Amino acid sequence: MNLESIRMAVRGMLANRMRSALTMLGVLIGVGAVIILVAVGSGSAAAAAKSLEALGSNTLTVSAGGFGAGARGGTQSRGITITDNDVTALSDKTQLPDVSAVIPIVNGSTSSAASFNGASTTPGSFIGTIAAYSPVRNAPVTAGRFLTDDDIANHNEVMVVGTTFAKNLLGATANPNALLNEQVQLGSQSLTVIGILKSKGSNGFQDQDDIVILPESVVRDFYTGNTGTVSQVIVQAETAAATTNVQAEITSLLQSRHTGSTATSFRVLNQASLLSTQADSNRTFTVLLGSVAAISLLVGGIGVMNIMLVTVTERTREIGIRKAIGARTSNIVSQFLTEAVLLSLLGGLLGVACGFIGSHFTIVGVKPVIETYSVVLAIGVSLAVGLFFGIYPASRAAKLRPIDALRHE
Amino acid sequence: MSAPLSSVADPTTANPTTANPAAANPAAAEAPRRRPAVIELRRISKIYGVGDIEVHALKDISLDIERGDFVAIMGASGSGKSTLMNVIGCLDVATKGRYRLAGTDVGNLTDDEQATIRNRRIGFIFQSFNLIPRTTALVNVELPLVYAGVKRGERRDRAIAALERVGLGARIDHMPNQLSGGQQQRVAIARAIVTNPAIILADEPTGALDSTSTAEVLSIFEELNMERRTVVVITHEDEVAVHAKRVVRFRDGEIVSDVRQATIRGLPPNVSSPAHAVRSIA
Numbered sequence A: 001m002n003l004e005s006i007r008m009a010v011r012g013m014l015a016n017r018m019r020s021a022l023t024m025l026g027v028l029i030g031v032g033a034v035i036i037l038v039a040v041g042s043g044s045a046a047a048a049a050k051s052l053e054a055l056g057s058n059t060l061t062v063s064a065g066g067f068g069a070g071a072r073g074g075t076q077s078r079g080i081t082i083t084d085n086d087v088t089a090l091s092d093k094t095q096l097p098d099v100s101a102v103i104p105i106v107n108g109s110t111s112s113a114a115s116f117n118g119a120s121t122t123p124g125s126f127i128g129t130i131a132a133y134s135p136v137r138n139a140p141v142t143a144g145r146f147l148t149d150d151d152i153a154n155h156n157e158v159m160v161v162g163t164t165f166a167k168n169l170l171g172a173t174a175n176p177n178a179l180l181n182e183q184v185q186l187g188s189q190s191l192t193v194i195g196i197l198k199s200k201g202s203n204g205f206q207d208q209d210d211i212v213i214l215p216e217s218v219v220r221d222f223y224t225g226n227t228g229t230v231s232q233v234i235v236q237a238e239t240a241a242a243t244t245n246v247q248a249e250i251t252s253l254l255q256s257r258h259t260g261s262t263a264t265s266f267r268v269l270n271q272a273s274l275l276s277t278q279a280d281s282n283r284t285f286t287v288l289l290g291s292v293a294a295i296s297l298l299v300g301g302i303g304v305m306n307i308m309l310v311t312v313t314e315r316t317r318e319i320g321i322r323k324a325i326g327a328r329t330s331n332i333v334s335q336f337l338t339e340a341v342l343l344s345l346l347g348g349l350l351g352v353a354c355g356f357i358g359s360h361f362t363i364v365g366v367k368p369v370i371e372t373y374s375v376v377l378a379i380g381v382s383l384a385v386g387l388f389f390g391i392y393p394a395s396r397a398a399k400l401r402p403i404d405a406l407r408h409e
Numbered sequence B: 001m002s003a004p005l006s007s008v009a010d011p012t013t014a015n016p017t018t019a020n021p022a023a024a025n026p027a028a029a030e031a032p033r034r035r036p037a038v039i040e041l042r043r044i045s046k047i048y049g050v051g052d053i054e055v056h057a058l059k060d061i062s063l064d065i066e067r068g069d070f071v072a073i074m075g076a077s078g079s080g081k082s083t084l085m086n087v088i089g090c091l092d093v094a095t096k097g098r099y100r101l102a103g104t105d106v107g108n109l110t111d112d113e114q115a116t117i118r119n120r121r122i123g124f125i126f127q128s129f130n131l132i133p134r135t136t137a138l139v140n141v142e143l144p145l146v147y148a149g150v151k152r153g154e155r156r157d158r159a160i161a162a163l164e165r166v167g168l169g170a171r172i173d174h175m176p177n178q179l180s181g182g183q184q185q186r187v188a189i190a191r192a193i194v195t196n197p198a199i200i201l202a203d204e205p206t207g208a209l210d211s212t213s214t215a216e217v218l219s220i221f222e223e224l225n226m227e228r229r230t231v232v233v234i235t236h237e238d239e240v241a242v243h244a245k246r247v248v249r250f251r252d253g254e255i256v257s258d259v260r261q262a263t264i265r266g267l268p269p270n271v272s273s274p275a276h277a278v279r280s281i282a
């Protein structure tokens, strides 16, 4: 590939600007999509790992069992309902000496819309809990304060909110702290915002900042009614080493308290099992994104292939003319090869540029993390496709007798 | 049947010269002459298609054309003139028969060797111009020199000179679709002569030209011929044929007449002024 064939290739590309641009666009989209989608996949995996770490290594989550929503009592689900008495029993130091904290969580109704100054939003999660939630779940406030034991005991009509929730009411560019001390209507009740939670970002599935936290007692007063049950209990073990022990103790305690229940009637998850479930679903997510990316690369490749095939067919006459005035087969092949390399390479580099620029933005709440392998893979595949479909038909046309190429319609 | 025609009609057979080194070739024994023809066609047939749609475009043609000759090929449409020209120009191969160009059997050459012959020895002017689209006249004319490995500066100078010679000096940056039919024809002629080929093959080069341009193109051919280059022109026009030293007529793929109008060594018949001849050779 000497200077002469590069000059000739550039001239060929400029003589067919539209076609060259379309070919490059195909490569660009394929390469860009692979880089961005893989980056989103690994970004969400990284975020999930970080949020799991934030949970602490010595917490256990007790929830109703069966197939997911035990409380709904579906036919396959013989789940139990966790009651306030269960919470009290779990807190009994004599029965569970290694437990350092027990945090009940009551889910508010998911359909409660919040409104403030004409803006309205429905929080992604709406929970009622107690003061100890903040240290155990690693959920500090950046402004104001968290719930206190007094708030719970006195049924104070207050709430702590996440930054996304605040921005949904104030506007995307507003400082979420501006909501502090304001009265926000949540469902039928007006509540005072007493604290803004520190931002946690997305865990890969859901924005953890789209949340409102109320005193457990207030949720029961106004939203769920005093049913004497809780949705979830977070149990903190004294040490990480004791976690497995505590998990077994909780299981046997709950089983003895609920006659007829089995080990699947409720779930006691520790961080290790959470981690592995999360890792599993993250892998699924990344594989899914990867397939979407592979498909777009394939579509881009087919586009390149089409354009290259059309190009060569359309230019068979030109190949005939060149041969008639003395071009050798190798001259023709090297011209088309150079054109294909330049187009794929330019398109690929533009695609990488787009991928890098695109990965600077937060996409569906995930900060993308660029993977080197995706860049190499995307460029490699598009280059291979461009080269193969650039050279193969060109070399076939170059082998025609000049007169047959010239007669080509 | 047509093989003896050319030798009988060729007065130069009795005119021995020592100029051609190919005379030493023993294969020349087949045609007993001192100076073998630069183009030797022996029993050439060309059949297109198979079965019912078979077309016998050339039927057992034998023809010799010597170096320095100026041949006009005439004949009705579809009589096989272009087919013959494509075989002579190494663009196509005959179905049967042997073709020797300057003593070399073309059938034995590889594709790349044929490409080199087309590039160095032959200037081909097509019936349908065959310029590369979306590419300027200058680049079109430069192209044969690119494949000949000529350097950029020299290439450009020679291409411009060739375009000026055909009267297109002012149109070098025009694309083919910005040129009139006659102008495209002249670009094609410039491309054929830019490499200074020993053989010029022109398939109706004046078909799209007015009488003034035709005269200009013919005088270019006469000049080239006076430089001892071989010129073969297909034409339908008698005004063009009178400029040739020899006129070969075709009918249905066969040669029906072969008339010599002037000697090979002499001037083309319509060039009367020796001064003109001297100037162009110099």
Ligand SMILES: Nc1ncnc2c1ncn2[C@@H]1O[C@H](COP(=O)(O)OP(=O)(O)OP(=O)(O)O)[C@@H](O)[C@H]1O
Binding pocket: A407, B048, B049, B055, B056, B057, B075, B076, B077, B078, B079, B080, B081, B082, B083, B084, B127
């Ligand atoms: N590729 C081809 N396939 C089939 N038949 C062909 C092909 N090329 C030429 N022919 C036929 O061969 C015959 C000779 O064609 P050719 O082009 O040599 O004619 P010509 O003498 O140059 O005519 P014109 O003066 O119209 O250019 C014609 O009958 C034509 O139809």
Ligand SMILES: Nc1ncnc2c1ncn2[C@@H]1O[C@H](COP(=O)(O)OP(=O)(O)OP(=O)(O)O)[C@@H](O)[C@H]1O
Binding pocket: B177, B178, B179, B180, B181, B182, B183, B208, B209, B210
């Ligand atoms: N698309 C174009 N862009 C620029 N110049 C053009 C274009 N088409 C024609 N010309 C110029 O306009 C002039 C007239 O062109 P036209 O094709 O009408 O000539 P013509 O009389 O048909 O000649 P010919 O007998 O050679 O066919 C020429 O000088 C040509 O170069």
Ligand SMILES: [Mg+2]
Binding pocket: B081, B082, B083, B127, B203
């Ligand atoms: Mg013809």
Ligand SMILES: [Mg+2]
Binding pocket: B180, B181, B182
């Ligand atoms: Mg015209």
